[in-house]
Amino acid sequence: MNKIIDVTELCLRDAHQSLLATRMALEDMVPACADLDEAGYWSVECWGGATFDACIRFLNEDPWARLRTFRQLLPKSRLQMLLRGQNLLGYRHYEDGVVDRFVDRAADNGMDVFRIFDALNDIRNIRHSVNAVRRNGKHAQGTICYTVSPLHTTENFIEMAERLVELGCDSICLKDMAALLKPQPAYDIVSGIKARCGEGVRVHVHTHATTGVTLVSLMKAIEAGADCVDTAISSLSLGPGHNPTESLVEMLEGTGYEARLNKACLRRVKNHFATIRPRYQAFMSNIHGVDTDIFDSQIPGGMISNMESQLKQQDAEDRLEEVLIEVPRVREDAGFPPLVTPSSQIVGTQAVFNVLMGRYKVVSSEFADLMLGYYGKAPGERDPTVLALAAQQAHKEAIEQRPADLLQPEWEVLRAAATALPGCDGSEEDVLTYAMFPPVAPGFFASRELGPKYLGVDPKAAVAKPGASGAEPSPLRAPVTYDVKLNGRSHRVSVTPISE
């Protein structure tokens, strides 16, 4: 008897977030839902901060309506979302009452599995969301952000898993957002969690494909006892995305493990996304193939492009090398936070400041907050000199408590502000949309009734599905002009292909 390996399909959330700048519109997902629902996945990830943001910022699409659509079209499937703990889907800490209402509404609208993480792995930022999910009778998945630093030992990750289990999490996720998880650490951490927390504790593993090694890491995690792994259908996989679902299925043949997915469904899902992917050409990631430099630099690719554009704005593109050397120093000063949104941007920007203006001559307010504990507790000791500088420049004290403990109840304030906006329908969902993205929500509320749109997406770029009736790829019609010399005389000849 093979052990069944569960699979979470990422194509509706992280895959297009990683490959197509989160731009995929609901109407391009709908045709795949029936097959996704029948394929036999453990869960279908379909919601998160960036997809919520892109809905209201670019697509004029109500993210709550999107969730309800998924609930309707995927009746057999567990719907899964990524939740940034006390940050929910936004970029600041929310007061517990907002967290409660967000989780209640997400659960009511159809969410089943909440994968909850904190960028600093500060468990205090995860606790309240976990409780809210459990109160709703839904699946609370406690998440460990995998990173590499002198402090992030296997033992350290196993201890965090223990604490997540104590919190009452229904499962543990080892989340490797930067493709840094090599096979042996994957094996060691997963088997360590199983040994410490018990074989019955479900362990899920999320990796990206960027470095090219992580399908091997998934194999090792499975050998170590992982219960579920995350993959994306092959036509939305690889590069900065994820390992292909179909490859996982095939990889396991004969190993004693089995991902019991319906191959005919997978093939149709693959073909669907292969067909619509060209529409998003303008948003496609430039990263192809693999990049293993990140193992040495510890700096994710997305973070480098951020820093490059910051340097460019200052006419200082030639100083990137210095910034790349500065990043690990800044990270160490800050107590080795994992480099993931938002800590990656905060550390990167401070490294740019340090190179351009001298070390900590100017401290960004976000970096000051990071140093002073306003994002939570850093994994390690922070540099006392830099800490003092941050306090001085930000005119703030360092804090030790959970950041959200400093917040006053804010639901009524948010509700008043949201409901005053033209187009707000007064629902708790709308208040939450406003709470998550205050600068973006007003425009969305005002334009919502126009309905979803392909903003910036060229639907004509779609390649016709083979066998699809009616749709014909447009023939090459552009004339090419040559300068042709014939018997010594120059002729201007225009050649236009003629379709037959």
Add this chain to the structure above:
Amino acid sequence: MNKIIDVTELCLRDAHQSLLATRMALEDMVPACADLDEAGYWSVECWGGATFDACIRFLNEDPWARLRTFRQLLPKSRLQMLLRGQNLLGYRHYEDGVVDRFVDRAADNGMDVFRIFDALNDIRNIRHSVNAVRRNGKHAQGTICYTVSPLHTTENFIEMAERLVELGCDSICLKDMAALLKPQPAYDIVSGIKARCGEGVRVHVHTHATTGVTLVSLMKAIEAGADCVDTAISSLSLGPGHNPTESLVEMLEGTGYEARLNKACLRRVKNHFATIRPRYQAFMSNIHGVDTDIFDSQIPGGMISNMESQLKQQDAEDRLEEVLIEVPRVREDAGFPPLVTPSSQIVGTQAVFNVLMGRYKVVSSEFADLMLGYYGKAPGERDPTVLALAAQQAHKEAIEQRPADLLQPEWEVLRAAATALPGCDGSEEDVLTYAMFPPVAPGFFASRELGPKYLGVDPKAAVAKPGASGAEPSPLRAPVTYDVKLNGRSHRVSVTPISE
């Protein structure tokens, strides 16, 4: 103490053969050689049938001179080639005297490691080359073509390895040209070979990346005791190519295995090929990401596109599905040959014939030869009815002996024909060039003195190497001739791009 895993680098041969239609010119390889030589590879694969062919057909480059250049620029490295057994680098069986001379000249010009395979895994087609390599004091690697069929069991592959060892091979290669080798079979075959033939028998594993699973297969092969694996530098990897060298190196960290390669050298090699790759845009494979359909269809991607173009020529593109169903039948009738050049083309073409004209109404002469034993012994029983039809249509008898045993000494004939060609320098190397590619060699000999050219390659597409001094890609100089109709009269017009 970690076990050292040896690595064969493929960037100079199979990588660009798989990704850039074998078009890479020597001058684009030269700048990488110093780093390749220092990186610490077990061998550098740099020569084979398709690269030899492309040299004389497209690049006006002497393949023997290319080999001598590698020998000079890679003094510390084992140079490795792929040899098609009794077919050498051509498409027919050669008499043993030609095999001897070919191996002698290759060894004399600098080749160290000869990877020798036969498309049918008929060991009789490998034997003479192995003896010739050993007589030259070089490394003879006996190769098992991996394929999937009811006959190709783990035991069957292990037995073939035994026979290759008995032949005197210095090492065994498990060659997975279609990316069909899954992790568990990789483990079982490699560990089986080690158990049966002895731990001291070196096992090398060659895989392609097409299906996305084979880096895991390399990991399993390593765990099973493989001594050496094949990879390609990341900027010339993945898709229908190979797993990335850098990912292999990183993957092994902490596992007790180690590929001791110099990362700084790898990074420079990667950057070099990333820089020159855009020059070959016109030849780039359209396959990106992964394709796992081949696991079910057993039909390699390249074979499907061949059959598609054959159908198109007959205005029968709509019958591809029928052909895809016919292919496994034809393969079974022929005794389950591995589907690799040339058997893949032969089986594919016969399947097209069967669909268009009725089953075996017309038997291609190549398929008749395959059925009748003129390529060697098929792995399994051939269908007696089809065998009889083939004999009848081809007016030939089935043979049981080694095909080359039917051949008369042919060296003098080849030499006379070659040396009569304008531009032939009379060397044994030139005779062999003619012997391998009789239709192509005359044109090459005639134009050789013009020197290597970038035929069809657009050097303007190359991104300039940051900071590279001096070296400029040679401009495209080949005239293109058009037949242009102007006012009803036909004109032969030659167009030559003029450098600015």
